[in-house]
Amino acid sequence: MNPTPVRAVALFLLTALGSGASTAQPAPPAAPAPPAAAASPAARATPAVPAPPAPPAPPAASARAVGDSFDLNYVLLYPDDHASMSGDARDVEHVKKLRRAGEMLLWFRDGGQEYVVRDPAVLKQVEALWRPVHEIGSAQSKLGERMSHLGERQGEAGAYQGVLGARLGALAVREAALELRASSQPSAAERADLERQLAALQRQRQALERKLAAAHRTAAPSDEMASLGRDMAALGHKMNAALHKAQTELRALLRRSLANGLATPAR
Secondary structure (H helix, E strand, C coil), X not given: CCCHXXXXXXXXXXXXXXXXXXXXXXXXXXXXXXXXXXXXXXXXXXXXXXXXXXXXXXXXXXXXXXXXXCCCEEEEECCCCCEEEECCCHHHHHHHHHCCCCCCEEEEEECCEEEEECCHXXXXXXXXXXXXXXXXXXXXXXXXXXXXXXXXHHHHHHHHHHHHHXXXXXXXXXXXXXXXXXXXXXCHHHHHHHHHHHHHHHHHHHHHHHHHHHHHHHHCCCHHHHHHHHHHHHHHHHHHHHHHHHHHHHHHHHHHHHHCCCEEECC
16 A cells, blocks of 8 residues: 555645634724713703893872863752753762752762852853753654654554455455355346345455555655654764763863862762
Protein backbone atom coordinates (compact mmCIF):
# COMPACT_ATOMS: atom_id res chain seq x y z
CA MET A 1 0.00 0.00 0.00
CA ASN A 2 1.44 3.39 -1.08
CA PRO A 3 1.25 5.99 1.80
CA THR A 4 1.80 8.98 -0.39
CA PRO A 5 -1.81 9.56 -1.47
CA VAL A 6 -3.03 9.22 2.11
CA ARG A 7 -0.52 11.75 3.36
CA ALA A 8 -1.40 14.02 0.57
CA VAL A 9 -5.12 13.89 1.49
CA ALA A 10 -4.36 14.46 5.16
CA LEU A 11 -2.06 17.32 4.32
CA PHE A 12 -4.77 18.85 2.16
CA LEU A 13 -7.36 18.63 4.96
CA LEU A 14 -5.00 20.20 7.51
CA THR A 15 -4.12 22.91 5.10
CA ALA A 16 -7.80 23.66 4.44
CA LEU A 17 -8.67 23.74 8.13
CA GLY A 18 -5.72 25.96 8.97
CA SER A 19 -6.57 28.32 6.17
CA GLY A 20 -10.22 28.65 7.33
CA ALA A 21 -9.17 29.40 10.93
CA SER A 22 -6.73 32.05 9.84
CA THR A 23 -9.19 33.85 7.60
CA ALA A 24 -12.14 34.04 10.06
CA GLN A 25 -12.80 37.75 10.97
CA PRO A 26 -13.60 38.61 14.54
CA ALA A 27 -17.00 40.16 15.23
CA PRO A 28 -16.78 43.94 15.27
CA PRO A 29 -17.10 45.47 18.70
CA ALA A 30 -20.52 46.86 19.66
CA ALA A 31 -20.86 50.57 19.03
CA PRO A 32 -20.67 52.50 22.25
CA ALA A 33 -24.02 53.81 23.48
CA PRO A 34 -24.44 57.49 22.75
CA PRO A 35 -24.07 59.64 25.80
CA ALA A 36 -27.34 60.53 27.52
CA ALA A 37 -28.58 63.93 26.51
CA ALA A 38 -28.13 66.45 29.20
CA ALA A 39 -31.38 67.21 30.92
CA SER A 40 -32.59 70.63 29.90
CA PRO A 41 -33.34 72.91 32.76
CA ALA A 42 -37.00 73.21 33.59
CA ALA A 43 -38.66 76.08 31.78
CA ARG A 44 -39.18 79.01 34.10
CA ALA A 45 -42.87 79.59 34.85
CA THR A 46 -44.18 82.86 33.43
CA PRO A 47 -45.28 85.02 36.33
CA ALA A 48 -49.08 85.56 36.41
CA VAL A 49 -50.21 88.96 35.21
CA PRO A 50 -51.84 90.72 38.16
CA ALA A 51 -55.56 91.49 37.73
CA PRO A 52 -56.24 95.14 36.99
CA PRO A 53 -57.53 97.03 39.96
CA ALA A 54 -61.29 97.41 40.15
CA PRO A 55 -62.47 100.78 38.83
CA PRO A 56 -63.43 103.17 41.57
CA ALA A 57 -67.10 103.35 42.37
CA PRO A 58 -68.81 106.27 40.66
CA PRO A 59 -69.39 109.17 42.97
CA ALA A 60 -72.80 109.35 44.51
CA ALA A 61 -75.19 111.41 42.49
CA SER A 62 -75.47 114.84 43.86
CA ALA A 63 -78.81 115.98 45.08
CA ARG A 64 -80.75 117.11 42.04
CA ALA A 65 -81.93 120.62 41.68
CA VAL A 66 -85.25 121.30 43.32
CA GLY A 67 -88.07 120.51 40.94
CA ASP A 68 -85.79 119.24 38.17
CA SER A 69 -86.98 116.38 35.91
CA PHE A 70 -90.39 115.73 37.44
CA ASP A 71 -92.02 112.34 37.16
CA LEU A 72 -95.25 114.35 37.06
CA ASN A 73 -97.06 112.59 39.89
CA TYR A 74 -99.79 115.09 40.71
CA VAL A 75 -103.47 115.56 41.56
CA LEU A 76 -105.52 118.66 40.77
CA LEU A 77 -108.59 118.38 42.99
CA TYR A 78 -111.66 120.51 42.22
CA PRO A 79 -114.22 121.61 44.81
CA ASP A 80 -116.77 119.12 43.42
CA ASP A 81 -114.28 116.24 44.01
CA HIS A 82 -113.58 115.96 40.29
CA ALA A 83 -109.85 115.40 39.79
CA SER A 84 -107.23 115.59 37.08
CA MET A 85 -104.26 113.45 37.91
CA SER A 86 -101.19 111.55 36.83
CA GLY A 87 -100.00 108.69 38.99
CA ASP A 88 -101.72 106.36 41.44
CA ALA A 89 -105.50 106.69 41.69
CA ARG A 90 -105.21 106.16 45.45
CA ASP A 91 -103.52 109.56 45.69
CA VAL A 92 -106.87 111.25 45.09
CA GLU A 93 -108.28 110.01 48.39
CA HIS A 94 -105.08 111.04 50.13
CA VAL A 95 -105.33 114.58 48.69
CA LYS A 96 -108.95 114.92 49.79
CA LYS A 97 -107.73 114.61 53.37
CA LEU A 98 -105.35 117.55 52.81
CA ARG A 99 -107.99 119.85 51.36
CA ARG A 100 -109.50 122.62 53.45
CA ALA A 101 -113.25 123.27 53.31
CA GLY A 102 -113.77 122.06 49.76
CA GLU A 103 -111.05 124.24 48.25
CA MET A 104 -109.36 123.66 44.93
CA LEU A 105 -105.97 122.09 45.59
CA LEU A 106 -102.92 121.06 43.60
CA TRP A 107 -100.82 118.27 45.11
CA PHE A 108 -97.64 116.78 43.68
CA ARG A 109 -94.72 114.60 44.70
CA ASP A 110 -91.11 115.46 43.90
CA GLY A 111 -88.01 113.65 45.15
CA GLY A 112 -90.04 111.67 47.68
CA GLN A 113 -91.48 114.86 49.19
CA GLU A 114 -95.15 115.86 48.90
CA TYR A 115 -96.13 119.44 48.15
CA VAL A 116 -99.39 121.35 47.86
CA VAL A 117 -100.23 124.56 46.03
CA ARG A 118 -103.18 126.69 47.10
CA ASP A 119 -102.34 129.90 45.27
CA PRO A 120 -105.35 130.86 43.08
CA ALA A 121 -103.20 132.25 40.27
CA VAL A 122 -101.18 129.04 39.98
CA LEU A 123 -104.33 126.91 40.11
CA LYS A 124 -105.87 128.94 37.26
CA GLN A 125 -102.74 128.40 35.19
CA VAL A 126 -102.94 124.66 35.77
CA GLU A 127 -106.59 124.66 34.69
CA ALA A 128 -105.69 126.56 31.55
CA LEU A 129 -102.88 124.10 30.75
CA TRP A 130 -105.22 121.12 30.81
CA ARG A 131 -108.27 122.72 29.21
CA PRO A 132 -107.29 121.72 25.63
CA VAL A 133 -106.72 118.13 26.79
CA HIS A 134 -110.17 118.00 28.41
CA GLU A 135 -111.82 119.47 25.32
CA ILE A 136 -110.22 116.92 23.01
CA GLY A 137 -111.13 114.13 25.44
CA SER A 138 -114.75 115.27 25.41
CA ALA A 139 -114.78 115.27 21.61
CA GLN A 140 -113.32 111.76 21.57
CA SER A 141 -116.00 110.57 23.98
CA LYS A 142 -118.82 111.94 21.84
CA LEU A 143 -117.34 110.50 18.69
CA GLY A 144 -116.90 107.15 20.40
CA GLU A 145 -120.59 107.12 21.31
CA ARG A 146 -121.54 107.75 17.69
CA MET A 147 -119.32 104.90 16.54
CA SER A 148 -120.81 102.65 19.21
CA HIS A 149 -124.40 103.41 18.16
CA LEU A 150 -123.55 102.84 14.51
CA GLY A 151 -121.88 99.56 15.38
CA GLU A 152 -124.95 98.47 17.34
CA ARG A 153 -127.16 99.21 14.35
CA GLN A 154 -124.88 97.24 12.13
CA GLY A 155 -124.91 94.36 14.60
CA GLU A 156 -128.69 94.39 14.79
CA ALA A 157 -128.88 94.44 11.01
CA GLY A 158 -126.55 91.45 10.89
CA ALA A 159 -128.78 89.53 13.30
CA TYR A 160 -131.85 90.53 11.27
CA GLN A 161 -130.20 89.12 8.18
CA GLY A 162 -130.04 85.77 9.92
CA VAL A 163 -133.75 85.87 10.74
CA LEU A 164 -134.67 86.86 7.19
CA GLY A 165 -132.47 84.14 5.78
CA ALA A 166 -134.21 81.51 7.91
CA ARG A 167 -137.63 82.75 6.78
CA LEU A 168 -136.54 82.65 3.15
CA GLY A 169 -135.38 79.09 3.62
CA ALA A 170 -138.77 78.08 5.06
CA LEU A 171 -140.56 79.74 2.12
CA ALA A 172 -138.36 77.87 -0.34
CA VAL A 173 -139.34 74.56 1.28
CA ARG A 174 -143.03 75.43 1.03
CA GLU A 175 -142.65 76.50 -2.61
CA ALA A 176 -140.93 73.24 -3.47
CA ALA A 177 -143.72 71.24 -1.80
CA LEU A 178 -146.40 73.16 -3.72
CA GLU A 179 -144.57 72.74 -7.01
CA LEU A 180 -144.29 69.01 -6.32
CA ARG A 181 -148.03 68.81 -5.75
CA ALA A 182 -148.68 70.84 -8.90
CA SER A 183 -146.62 68.35 -10.93
CA SER A 184 -148.77 65.39 -9.83
CA GLN A 185 -151.66 66.18 -12.23
CA PRO A 186 -154.09 67.76 -9.77
CA SER A 187 -157.60 68.74 -10.75
CA ALA A 188 -158.22 72.13 -12.25
CA ALA A 189 -159.54 73.50 -8.97
CA GLU A 190 -156.58 72.12 -7.02
CA ARG A 191 -154.15 73.52 -9.60
CA ALA A 192 -155.70 76.96 -9.37
CA ASP A 193 -155.45 76.84 -5.55
CA LEU A 194 -151.81 75.71 -5.71
CA GLU A 195 -150.96 78.51 -8.13
CA ARG A 196 -152.54 81.09 -5.81
CA GLN A 197 -150.50 79.74 -2.90
CA LEU A 198 -147.30 79.73 -4.97
CA ALA A 199 -147.90 83.32 -6.09
CA ALA A 200 -148.42 84.40 -2.47
CA LEU A 201 -145.22 82.63 -1.39
CA GLN A 202 -143.26 84.25 -4.21
CA ARG A 203 -144.47 87.72 -3.15
CA GLN A 204 -143.39 86.99 0.43
CA ARG A 205 -140.03 85.75 -0.78
CA GLN A 206 -139.44 88.87 -2.87
CA ALA A 207 -140.33 91.13 0.07
CA LEU A 208 -137.93 89.22 2.32
CA GLU A 209 -135.20 89.47 -0.29
CA ARG A 210 -135.59 93.26 -0.42
CA LYS A 211 -135.40 93.46 3.39
CA LEU A 212 -132.39 91.19 3.38
CA ALA A 213 -130.60 93.42 0.87
CA ALA A 214 -131.33 96.50 3.00
CA ALA A 215 -130.08 94.75 6.14
CA HIS A 216 -126.93 93.74 4.31
CA ARG A 217 -126.24 97.35 3.33
CA THR A 218 -126.69 98.44 6.95
CA ALA A 219 -124.55 95.66 8.38
CA ALA A 220 -121.72 96.12 5.91
CA PRO A 221 -118.89 98.53 6.79
CA SER A 222 -120.20 101.92 5.75
CA ASP A 223 -118.66 105.15 4.58
CA GLU A 224 -120.02 106.74 7.74
CA MET A 225 -118.08 104.37 9.98
CA ALA A 226 -114.92 104.88 7.93
CA SER A 227 -115.31 108.65 8.23
CA LEU A 228 -115.81 108.41 11.99
CA GLY A 229 -112.72 106.27 12.25
CA ARG A 230 -110.65 108.89 10.43
CA ASP A 231 -112.00 111.61 12.71
CA MET A 232 -111.08 109.54 15.78
CA ALA A 233 -107.54 109.00 14.50
CA ALA A 234 -107.13 112.75 13.94
CA LEU A 235 -108.34 113.45 17.47
CA GLY A 236 -105.85 110.91 18.78
CA HIS A 237 -102.96 112.80 17.16
CA LYS A 238 -104.25 116.07 18.61
CA MET A 239 -104.55 114.49 22.06
CA ASN A 240 -100.95 113.27 21.98
CA ALA A 241 -99.69 116.73 21.08
CA ALA A 242 -101.89 118.41 23.70
CA LEU A 243 -100.75 116.01 26.42
CA HIS A 244 -97.09 116.57 25.66
CA LYS A 245 -97.53 120.35 25.71
CA ALA A 246 -99.53 120.33 28.95
CA GLN A 247 -97.07 118.04 30.74
CA THR A 248 -94.07 120.09 29.67
CA GLU A 249 -95.65 123.35 30.79
CA LEU A 250 -96.89 121.85 34.06
CA ARG A 251 -93.37 120.67 34.95
CA ALA A 252 -92.08 124.20 34.39
CA LEU A 253 -94.91 125.66 36.48
CA LEU A 254 -94.21 123.29 39.37
CA ARG A 255 -90.51 124.15 39.27
CA ARG A 256 -91.37 127.84 39.51
CA SER A 257 -93.79 127.16 42.36
CA LEU A 258 -91.07 125.35 44.29
CA ALA A 259 -88.57 128.11 43.60
CA ASN A 260 -90.84 130.97 44.69
CA GLY A 261 -92.27 129.19 47.72
CA LEU A 262 -95.83 128.82 46.42
CA ALA A 263 -95.47 125.04 46.70
CA THR A 264 -95.26 124.10 50.38
CA PRO A 265 -94.67 120.71 52.02
CA ALA A 266 -97.92 118.83 52.47
CA ARG A 267 -99.15 118.51 56.04
